[in-house]
Amino acid sequence: MAKAPITKRTVDAAKVALREYVIWDDGGKDTIKGFGLKVTPAGGKVYIYQYRLARPGMADKTAPRKYTIGKHGNLTPDQARNRAKELAAMVEMGIDPRQAELDAIGAKDEVKRQAESKAKLESELVFEKVAERWLEHYEAEKGRRPRTLEQARHIVKMRLEPALKGKPLPHITRGDLQGIIDAIPMKHRASRLAVYAYSSVLFRWAMERGEIADNPVRLMAKPSAPEPRKRVLHDDELVKVWEGVERLRDPYRAYFKLLILTGQRREEVAGMVWAELDRGTSTWTIPGNRTKNGMAQIVPLARTVVEELDRLALALKVKTELDEMDPKQWPKFGPVLTTYGKTVIKSYSKAKAELDNAIAKTFTEAGSLQAWRVHDLRRTLATGLQRLGVRFEVTEAVLNHVSGARSGVAGIYQRHDWKDEKRIALSAWATHVQRLISGAISNNVIELGARA
Template identity: 45%
Template sequence: MPTIKITKRAVEALAAQEKLIIFWDQDLSGFGVKVTPAGGKTYIVQYRMGGRGSATRRYTIGPDGTWTATLARAEAERLLRMAASGVDPQAAAKEREHAERELAFGPYSERFLADYGKRNWRQRTYTSAESNMRRWVIPFLSRKALPAITKRDLIELLDRVPATNPALPRNLFALLRKLFNWATERGDLERSPMDTMKPPAPVGARDRVLKDEELVVVAACAEAVGDVFGAMIRLLIVTGQRREEVAGMTWGELDRRLMEWSIPAARAKNGVPSTVPLSDIARGELDGLAGSTRWPRAGYVLTTNGKTSISGFSKVKLRLDKIIGRVLKREIDPWRFHDLRRTFATNMQRLGVRFEVTEALLNHSSGARSGVAGVYQRHVWKEEKKEAIRLWNDRLRTMIFEWESSER
């Protein structure tokens, strides 16, 4: 067996032979370079798992060019130490390949969503988690296997979230922590890389309430972002309900005769069904979407393709703010769609509506509807809610009239 001192220069000088030949290193027993008749050169290591009588095994380190002689020597030393300690490099490589194939983050995260998320989360929670996973997490971690993901990787992922979405890092942190805990519980991972990570600080409570002029301008300018999105924004204003609940509204939940919208438990954020009275303004919006005073019996109310409910709210919000800026001749103070709900609640107070009625309209499980009161207080405030919505409908019409008069 020919031997040489395996160095960069020595390997470059090796010429192709009539048949495959291995040149072994003079200093490191088991380290060699294989030269094919075509001139290809590949670094290898040869070792035994046992005593001198056991069979020899060979492990391919990699081709010259991808590996330098110096790096290949260091890798051979590592592999020979593994073999000496009783760990077969070939078996370890197969386990690593299996992990990279079976525990690749992209497919694994899909299994987590299907096997854990769909079984344990409400639909709204699942939809949000799936969206965050596909938009923010999978594109960044998809090329890594689960065991190879480090704390540094996760910190970098969270650091990439734009400052315009302050609540997202905490949501992503909770989602990833659940995934890694699930992986450890199943035995797919020995330890979560998030064990020593602290969650991002919570976002401070918001108190933004739109002024009357701002609210009217938002409603007026909403028309310019499209019929469907415009209707959604005005329905947020007149009903006080959550964005996802309004966006996912179906015709089957609506009753034009009773002027009611029944939100099922599966779509309510708190898992509690709710009945929302509809005002004249809301009825007008829904008639416009239906194209008739006869509403369909099924399907999404707010849809652009007839198959799914609307999405892409952030883009719509950016467009809306630009339009509002042109109308006001200045930038509107920062606001979110959820602020319309807070504005609704604040105006309920201004109109003298009882706190319990406002809580019932908002479908809150806090305050007057929590604790002992929540157990024994079963009055649903049906008539009181209708009266509150009527007052709000009249107040909105007055606000619109006053704004239009000031613009003339």
């Protein structure tokens, strides 16, 4: 075993051999036990420190361990010696230099990981960015109704984002979301329930992608659902609504008339396009991607409805100067109800507000109607059909409801489409409405066999 003081002279004099060897420090009183110079066959000269650690509670020590101090050239002998002294002091205190170095590297890596995690949280996982990615995913899925997509975006932008903007998704708690729901008045139960439902879908999507560990909505109490609405417009109220509608300009005038006479949902009527209509058979076919239950709906058109569509088609002809178009030939494409000519109407609140104002102006002395919603028109038609003696199954078919007679086992085996019965029912309803408007009847009900 070669021994010599580890000095510049010793290092420079060390010769390359066929095998690796070590010169251990031997400098008298300045000797550092375990300090040495390793010389490799390739000519490398490396300062090392060899040590043993005492085992806790035992007299013997662990097997020798080596710590590489550094290469000669990068370090001088004196610099290497000073480092060896530091390492010897650590061993004296029971500290493993190699493990300490590994711990330091690990701590450095952890600091780096935390910095990267923080940067990711602040750049990629803030609520508004994750929510926007979710909306893109949600809107890209097939079968979503426009109204559902519109509501999802409204909940995110108007309810969630104002309170959660800038906050990383993993840091959002049940308390944060509960605070948003609690801020919505109890009377707006539908809004509270919608915030809960869409939040659950959003956070579950993020959890499935590994962006959060758990869905904070999972253990939240579900808000109570709103009481089912029972509002039905009486005949005199329906007359007031119709006369208010007559004061409106298109497309809202035609929009409300079609709602009253067909009983279809507001989004379905508002989104009507000419390609869905067939004047020859007097039918309106709503494709499944525009209905609430995903099932295509065939709506027979009463004579009054056909006349209303003729009026719109003629107005379009005049506007576009299509002199060659037959007044009774409907366009082949484009929206039926449009404000700007290219897109369907979507301003439902504006339409309802204009109608309420028109009704108030028409019946100033009698006063305005009690609060009502557009959806109440569907309930009014359903109730009216029952008064006219229409079978429940036919009413369900008119409304495109998959419930009652059209659900469960009955829905599987009962494949009758009630096409003829629906036509008779809607024609009878249109006649009833027209007689109410003209004052031909008051509260009497016409016979079901009448046609409009």
